[in-house]
Amino acid sequence: MLSVSPLAPPARAGVWLVRLSVLATYILRRLIETIGLLFLLSIILFALVNIAPGGPLSAFGGKRIRPEKIEILKRQFGLDQPLPAQYIYWLTGNDWTQVDTDGDGTKDMPGTRKGILRGDFGFSYRTREPVLQEIGLRLPNTITLMGVTMLIALLIAIPLGIFSAIRQYSLFDFLATGFSFAGQAVPEFWLGLLLILIFYAWLKNPWTGEPLLPPGGMFTIEGGFSLTDRISHLVLPVVTGALGWIAWYSRFLRSSLLEILPQNYLRSARARGLPERRVIYRHALSNALIPIVTLLALDLPYIFTGAVLIETIFAWPGMGRLYYQAAVERDYPLLMAVLIIGAAFIILSNLLADILYAYLDPRVRYE
Amino acid sequence: MSTKSRTLLFLTISVIASLVLASCGPSSTPTPNAAPSEPQGNALPEPDTNKSITIVIAEDPPSFNPMVADTGYDALVMELVMLGMTDVDPDGNVFPELAAELPTSDNGGVVLDEEAGTMSVTWKMREDVNWQDGIPVTADDVIFTWNAISDPTNGSWIPGSDYIDSVEKVDEHSFTVNYRSIYPGYLTQFGGEQLVIWPAHFCDLEQGFVAWDCGRQPLSDGPFTLTEWVEGDHMTFSKNEKYYMTRKPELDQVIVRIVPDDTVRKTMMMNGDADIDMWINVNTINELKDNASAKVSFSPTERWVMRLFMNEAAKGTIDPAATPHPILSDVHVRQAIRMAVDVDTINNQIFYGLAHPVWTEFARPPYACELARPAFDPEAARTLLEDAGWIDTDGDGVRECHGCENAEEGYKMEMEFITYAEYGEPLELTQQLIAEMLGSIGMKLNISVVEGSVLWDLAENGGIEQSGNFDIDLWDDGYAGVDPTDYIWEAYSKEAMTPGNGWNFFRWDNAAVDALIDETYTLDEQTRKDTFCAIADFINEEVPEIHLFTVPNADAYSARLEGVRSTANDLVTWNIADWQTK
Numbered sequence: 001m002l003s004v005s006p007l008a009p010p011a012r013a014g015v016w017l018v019r020l021s022v023l024a025t026y027i028l029r030r031l032i033e034t035i036g037l038l039f040l041l042s043i044i045l046f047a048l049v050n051i052a053p054g055g056p057l058s059a060f061g062g063k064r065i066r067p068e069k070i071e072i073l074k075r076q077f078g079l080d081q082p083l084p085a086q087y088i089y090w091l092t093g094n095d096w097t098q099v100d101t102d103g104d105g106t107k108d109m110p111g112t113r114k115g116i117l118r119g120d121f122g123f124s125y126r127t128r129e130p131v132l133q134e135i136g137l138r139l140p141n142t143i144t145l146m147g148v149t150m151l152i153a154l155l156i157a158i159p160l161g162i163f164s165a166i167r168q169y170s171l172f173d174f175l176a177t178g179f180s181f182a183g184q185a186v187p188e189f190w191l192g193l194l195l196i197l198i199f200y201a202w203l204k205n206p207w208t209g210e211p212l213l214p215p216g217g218m219f220t221i222e223g224g225f226s227l228t229d230r231i232s233h234l235v236l237p238v239v240t241g242a243l244g245w246i247a248w249y250s251r252f253l254r255s256s257l258l259e260i261l262p263q264n265y266l267r268s269a270r271a272r273g274l275p276e277r278r279v280i281y282r283h284a285l286s287n288a289l290i291p292i293v294t295l296l297a298l299d300l301p302y303i304f305t306g307a308v309l310i311e312t313i314f315a316w317p318g319m320g321r322l323y324y325q326a327a328v329e330r331d332y333p334l335l336m337a338v339l340i341i342g343a344a345f346i347i348l349s350n351l352l353a354d355i356l357y358a359y360l361d362p363r364v365r366y367e
Numbered sequence: 368m369s370t371k372s373r374t375l376l377f378l379t380i381s382v383i384a385s386l387v388l389a390s391c392g393p394s395s396t397p398t399p400n401a402a403p404s405e406p407q408g409n410a411l412p413e414p415d416t417n418k419s420i421t422i423v424i425a426e427d428p429p430s431f432n433p434m435v436a437d438t439g440y441d442a443l444v445m446e447l448v449m450l451g452m453t454d455v456d457p458d459g460n461v462f463p464e465l466a467a468e469l470p471t472s473d474n475g476g477v478v479l480d481e482e483a484g485t486m487s488v489t490w491k492m493r494e495d496v497n498w499q500d501g502i503p504v505t506a507d508d509v510i511f512t513w514n515a516i517s518d519p520t521n522g523s524w525i526p527g528s529d530y531i532d533s534v535e536k537v538d539e540h541s542f543t544v545n546y547r548s549i550y551p552g553y554l555t556q557f558g559g560e561q562l563v564i565w566p567a568h569f570c571d572l573e574q575g576f577v578a579w580d581c582g583r584q585p586l587s588d589g590p591f592t593l594t595e596w597v598e599g600d601h602m603t604f605s606k607n608e609k610y611y612m613t614r615k616p617e618l619d620q621v622i623v624r625i626v627p628d629d630t631v632r633k634t635m636m637m638n639g640d641a642d643i644d645m646w647i648n649v650n651t652i653n654e655l656k657d658n659a660s661a662k663v664s665f666s667p668t669e670r671w672v673m674r675l676f677m678n679e680a681a682k683g684t685i686d687p688a689a690t691p692h693p694i695l696s697d698v699h700v701r702q703a704i705r706m707a708v709d710v711d712t713i714n715n716q717i718f719y720g721l722a723h724p725v726w727t728e729f730a731r732p733p734y735a736c737e738l739a740r741p742a743f744d745p746e747a748a749r750t751l752l753e754d755a756g757w758i759d760t761d762g763d764g765v766r767e768c769h770g771c772e773n774a775e776e777g778y779k780m781e782m783e784f785i786t787y788a789e790y791g792e793p794l795e796l797t798q799q800l801i802a803e804m805l806g807s808i809g810m811k812l813n814i815s816v817v818e819g820s821v822l823w824d825l826a827e828n829g830g831i832e833q834s835g836n837f838d839i840d841l842w843d844d845g846y847a848g849v850d851p852t853d854y855i856w857e858a859y860s861k862e863a864m865t866p867g868n869g870w871n872f873f874r875w876d877n878a879a880v881d882a883l884i885d886e887t888y889t890l891d892e893q894t895r896k897d898t899f900c901a902i903a904d905f906i907n908e909e910v911p912e913i914h915l916f917t918v919p920n921a922d923a924y925s926a927r928l929e930g931v932r933s934t935a936n937d938l939v940t941w942n943i944a945d946w947q948t949k
Contacts (some may be wrong), residue, residue: 054820055828066857067526067867070825073799076521077575102519106785128578135600193630201634211638215631221601221622312627317599321627325426330820 030351036153038344042116045339046087049332055079056125056330070075075103077125077332078113090122090336091115116340122333126325131337135320141218142306142318149238150303153245154296158289160246161253165288166280168258176250183247192240192313199236237314241307245299249292256288290360297353301345305338393826393891417948419620420642420928422940423632427598427625430582434516434523434563439938442560443645446940447604447621448587449565451558452490452509454941457667457934459732459849459943461554465504465564465588467491467540469554472890478555479890483548485532486890488553492540496611498566499587506542509557510534511567512576521575526853527556549888551895552850559848560937564588590616590944599625610944617930617947627674633923636661642925645939649793652921653719661923664933668724668731669917671935674798675708676912677701678837680874684785685835685866687874693774694782695838699755701910704839705741707808708801709917717796722916728858729903730917731935733892734851734901738907748808754782768811782838784812785831787819790843793918798841812839826866835874843918848936852887852895855902859911860884875911 050290056077057070069199074080078089080100093326094111101109112119121131199213211228214220220229260266261284269279319338358364428440431448435441450464463469470476470488479877496504513534516522530550535543542864544553557564566588570581585593589620590612591604604621624633624641635641639660647655647663655661677695684690694700712737714722729736752758756771757780765781766772786798795816802812817831822840824830846854856863863869883905886898908910920938924931930946933939 053824053829054818055824057825057828066524067869068529072519072524102828104519123578127583128435129583134598141599193628196631196634201638206603211640215635215638215640216626217624218600219512221603221624226926313631315600315624315626315628317597317625321599 015050027351027355032356034347034351037092037347038340041343042091042336042340043087045343046336047083049335049339050083050086052329056332061144071103075100089115090333091112092117093120098128116337121337124326124334125331126329126334131333134334135319135337135341138306138317138319138322139304141316142220142311142320143303144307145234145237145318146241146303146308148234149241150245150296150299152238153242153249156242156250157246158253158292162257162280162285164250164254165257165261176254180247180251183243186243188240188244188307188309189313191243192236192310195236195240196313198239202334216313218316235353237316240313241310249295252295253288253292256291260284260288290357293360294353294357297349300349300352301342304345305342393596409865409889419622420618420925420946420948421622421624421640422643422645423624423626423635423641424626425627425629425632426646428602431585431593432563432577432582434525435577435582437561439646443938443940444593444602444604444623445563445796446583446589447591447939447943448589448593448607450496450504450564450588451563452492453555453558454733454742455555455559455848455934455936456941457932459936461558461849463493464558465492465496466558467493473663479549484548486549486553487543487545489537489541489543490557492542493611494540497609498569498590499607499609500569501609502566502568503539503566504566504588505539506536507539508543508564510536511570511572512557512562512565515565515570515572515579518575521577523576525556525562527552549890551852551888551890552848555848555850557816560941592907601625612944618943618945636923636925637904639925643927643931643939644923647921647923648791649718649721649918652721652919655923662926663921663923664931664939666920666933666935668859668935669920670731670845670847670915671920672725672728672730672845673702673722673794673841673843673915675801675915676832676837676840676842676873676914677704677812677910678835678839678873679876679911680826680835683834683836684839685844685864685874687876691773693768693778694757694771694780697755697772698909700752700757701807701913703748703755704805704810705910705913706744707750707804707810708913708915709743709804711743713797713800714916716918717793717800718918719736722918724916725914726836727903727914728855728906728912729851729899731915733849734896736903738903741907745804745808752808752810755934757809764806764809765811779811780809781811781813782867783839784814784841785814785842786814786840787822788816789819794841800888801841832870832872835866835872845917851899855887859902859906873907873911877905880905900915 057073057079061367076096076229078086089111093113093115095114097111098107099109099111102108113122119132123130124134127134141335160176164173168172200211200215203212204210205212214233216233218230218233220226220233223229243289266279266283270276270282304319305323306318308324310316311318311320312324322334325331326338404770410804422443424440424443426438426440428444429436430439430441430444433442433445452464452466453461453469454464455461468474468476468491470481470490476490477486477488490509492504492506492509494503516525517528530546532545532547535545542630546553546554547657550556556562565581566586569586570579572579583596587607588609590607592607593602594605595603595777597599602623602624606619610616615772626635629648631650632644633642633654636644636655637658637660644651652663655663664852678692679687679696681690681692687696710724712764714720724740725865726740727736727738750790752766756769757766757767759766760769761767765779767780768776768778771778778917784798784802786794798814798816802814805812822831822842824833826833832840857869857871859871859875859877859880860869861871861878862878863871864874864876880902881897883902889896920933920935922931922933927949928946929949930942931939932942934941
């Protein structure tokens with residue numbers, strides 16, 4: 001949050017007010033653009049999801065679905081309407097118009113859907129439960145997993161990047177570079193299964209004889225709440241997920257620092273007799289971290305959209321698995337909700353990245 | 368504020384936010400989806416860990432009502448908490464659950480009106496079955512269930528429902544189903560692997576059969592009750608103390624864990640942390656064969672017959688008479704394909720010898736037909752193709768039409784060969800091997816793999832099979848339960864050739880078979896057997912499909928568990944009340 005010192009002279013307060021006003025105008029303009037963009041995206045996504053080959057009726061009936069059941073399902077899912085009407089009902093609901101509920105060809109009752117503009121994302125074809133309820137059950141799990149993964153990744157990547165840069169071409173740098181390449185190259189599904197094999201199937205706790213780490217899930221069933229238990233369930237998925245991010249962020253920070261280290265202002269700092277630590281950590285790192293912060297903001301949507309492979313391998317009930325299942329089963333309402341919410345997160349993260357960049361780097365202005 | 372301070376401030380906020388998020392993990396307390404607490408009470412005794420088992424499955428069941436989404440996982444958990452009028456054992460015998468006895472003509476339960484061609488079935492129900500809240504299960508529940516199913520707005524469709532005229536209550540524990548025609552599958556119509564009876568006093572008819580809350584928060588009359596459901600993670604079931612069978616179930620607790628990855632499920636079985644892994648594939652069967660912790664239960668019969676479907680209408684059309692397929696409309700070509708596919712090699716090289724060669728639709732009781740196994744004879748296949756006017760004159764290894772039945776002179780014997788992706792590697796390898804085998808007799812097959820939902824979609828959505836847009840397809844099919852009557856109509860009747868009417872998408876048109884299919888709608892078992900075998904002869908002769916093999920219907924179970932009997936007629940939990948731990 002921005003603040004203004006009460007002792008600041010009026011002119012300084014004025015500058016802050018002007019800056020705040022510019023920032024507010026900028027955010028407002030971007031938010032209005034976001035709404036328009038989301039509206040356009042909703043049309044494109046709705047069309048793509050519906051036009052894609054394979055439909056929910058075949059996904060539901062398996063190999064054989066009887067015509068009698070098809071007719072019932074079409075009506076219940078609203079698929080008996082033309083595509084533009086389906087989109088309008090999805091957007092605005094159908095409680096303002098009459099629908100044919102019993103298949104006799106007569107529109108006899110008002111619909112029951114309110115539409116996403118009024119917060120009704122419909123019901124999942126698979127479970128017949130409200131879509132937002134389905135998402136609400138999974139979102140906290142994904143935020144937990146991906147939030148911790150990102151945090152761990154940063155805590156490791158930042159020191160790794162710094163030491164690699166200041167000890168360029170040292171043994172440590174070579175090792176870190178090798179680790180980074182490996183981290184980016186190793187497929188998550190392979191690494192995840194390997195870790196399960198090692199830490200669940202092979203290695204045992206010497207005192208209890210139990211596996212060293214659980215193979216998946218979020219907690220021990222019927223074990224009651226235990227922080228240690230929660231952490232033990234997080235270890236393997238977090239390690240699997242963090243490896244790629246560690247590699248990415250550490251390489252980025254290394255090259256960012258390497259660009260800054262030869263700059264004249266650092267040479268001046270050294271010439272003024274500042275200790276090397278102070279030069280690196282106070283003057284070089286503060287500038288090198290700016291693009292990292294922007295990157296971090298752009299990666300924020302992953303915290304909400306999850307990671308399909310990690311959630312699948314480690315039986316973590318998050319958004320990634322929900323999305324994958326909805327896509328495979330052509331659960332259109334659920335799929336659309338995840339896509340639209342995901343798109344909104346991405347757009348807002350971009351906005352956040354722009355704001356942060358300008359906030360952290362005084363050379364950038366909100367224009 | 369300096370740039371450095373701003374950056375550090377942001378990173379600090381990020382770290383704190385992540386920590387806060389991490390602490391917001393889910394709790395293991397029951398979700399709102401858990402079963403009503405009243406029937407179970409809060410003072411359940413602690414389950415004996417030795418009498419607690421864990422079933423691992425790939426995904427959450429959508430509900431306890433398989434009629435809604437039919438994923439198999441719904442039927443698996445349904446068997447734990449709900450009962451139907453009847454069920455089917457692994458050998459194909461129908462046995463009563465809520466029914467006191469099976470209605471037959473002999474015991475007066477079935478009354479036929481030969482003149483009108485109608486029948487009525489009177490069911491007598493057990494009087495000692497209660498819901499978990501103590502209220503008896505009665506005929507009112509059956510009537511309620513039927514009314515919910517047949518509701519045009521929120522209902523569904525069950526096999527044979529079109530034949531039902533009415534369902535009437537006789538007394539508290541008996542009811543009559545009046546049919547407008549003869550329906551041989553009546554015994555499993557209100558039972559089997561998909562349909563159960565729902566509690567009238569607990570389910571809300573206004574919410575509808577497919578969407579009512581009791582579909583996910585069921586009131587049990589089965590061996591277990593649902594006590595907790597953490598979506599995407601696990602479900603916990605406790606012994607139903609009010610279950611009607613004395614001293615059953617033997618187990619105190621069943622935990623169903625959601626573990627999407629099959630390798631992890633297999634590892635958990637081998638590590639002794641899981642007791643049941645359903646529908647295991649041949650790779651897992653092969654890996655578990657010498658394992659001390661896990662065993663494999665095989666069903667005595669197998670439902671899914673892997674087969675080749677050959678389109679008799681030209682690709683993209685649906686009328687085999689007006690637009691015959693240039694290659695496959697000739698019965699000699701279809702017979703040659705059958706001769707050229709070496710099922711035993713496929714079995715040994717891909718399925719570890721665990722598959723069972725099958726060469727007829729009627730390969731399992733009670734309607735198993737004796738037919739000689741077609742010989743694998745690629746040389747005879749080549750001769751048959753030569754005689755049918757398919758000769759490779761340009762020496763490129765692919766035959767061309769030179770006097771063939773339905774193609775232009777010089778037409779290449781080249782076709783598309785499709786299978787579906789979801790089955791996985793064994794099917795794709797099978798597809799490649801068959802393409803090689805047919806390539807060796809001069810038939811070029813271009814293979815492709817598509818999603819099942821694309822292959823089987825409606826014609827109006829561009830579904831490949833329904834719109835006739837294929838040459839040869841490979842996938843596994845077969846009838847559920849023990850009555851093939853409706854399945855045979857759907858697969859082989861002329862009426863089922865029309866897109867949307869059924870699954871005769873290979874467009875085999877045979878008037879004699881149509882007449883035979885009509886004859887199968889009788890309760891005379893001997894007539895039915897004879898008629899099905901007559902149909903089998905026609906299929907064997909004209910080869911509209913090539914039946915190849917069945918793969919084992921198998922489930923893995925832990926060595927400490929007894930009583931597990933896999934079945935092709937139901938889910939492995941069909942007899943969970945009988946399971947016990949060593």
